[in-house]
Amino acid sequence: MSRILVVEDESAIAELISINLRHAGFEVTLAASATQAQYEVDRVLPDLVVLDWMLPGQSGVALARQWRGAARTKELPIIMLTARAEEGDKIAGLDAGADDYVTKPFSTNELLARIRAVLRRKAPEALDSAVEVGPLLLDPGTRRVSRDGTEVKLGPTEFRLLHFLMTHPERVHSRSQLLDRVWGDHVFIEERTIDVHVKRLREALERVQCARMIETVRGAGYRLTQHSSALSA
Secondary structure, eight states: OOEEEEEOSOHHHHHHHHHHHHHTTOEEEEESSHHHHHHHHHHSOOSEEEEESSOSSSOHHHHHHHHHTSTTTTTOOEEEEESOOSHHHHHHHHHTTOSEEEESSOOHHHHHHHHHHHHHHTSOOTTSOOEEETTEEEETTTTEEEETTEEEOOOHHHHHHHHHHHHSTTOOBOHHHHIIIIISOOTTOOTHHHHHHHHHHHHHHHTTTOGGGEEEETTTEEEEOOOGGGOOO
């Protein structure tokens, strides 16, 4: 049974989510503030957090960013829940580390579908063998990426994205193909999400001079290349 932490200060919404999640077979814990949410995460690490943007005290975005920066919670799946529907707000939520984004008002069926999709994407890839493209080495068993012994720190979504690109090098993948293959169930996820995660992946790879291995193919999508022109010593 997956453990879900719902961080929502509006009690009616929190209770509605809780009832539906429990009915769907999840174990649910509620928190009405960032402080309470941090306490619950410190007590027992949940399998996923449904996190409201607007909270008393610290915002959900700040809390998500804080969790992504801590070793124990850096891979904690987060679905941001908010009334903010503007594209800039969605990008801000994703940039803070959210895996997905649900805008109020929402249907409980949609929220359940997104939760299941994120949990599926979290499924371990430990049985997969290590992949090497050019100077980059990715090991799904240890979830590590490195160049010449220097480790690259990646979030869980960027790791899955790089893993897919490295197992299909030199091929161009459209945004919809990446959503289908990396995210699995992309019915509720916007293609703009891909650009945010590619940007974060490039920023991480820049630390080992491999950012240019991820190429943008105008009008088509993205590809990973090992051509020498894309690498810096």
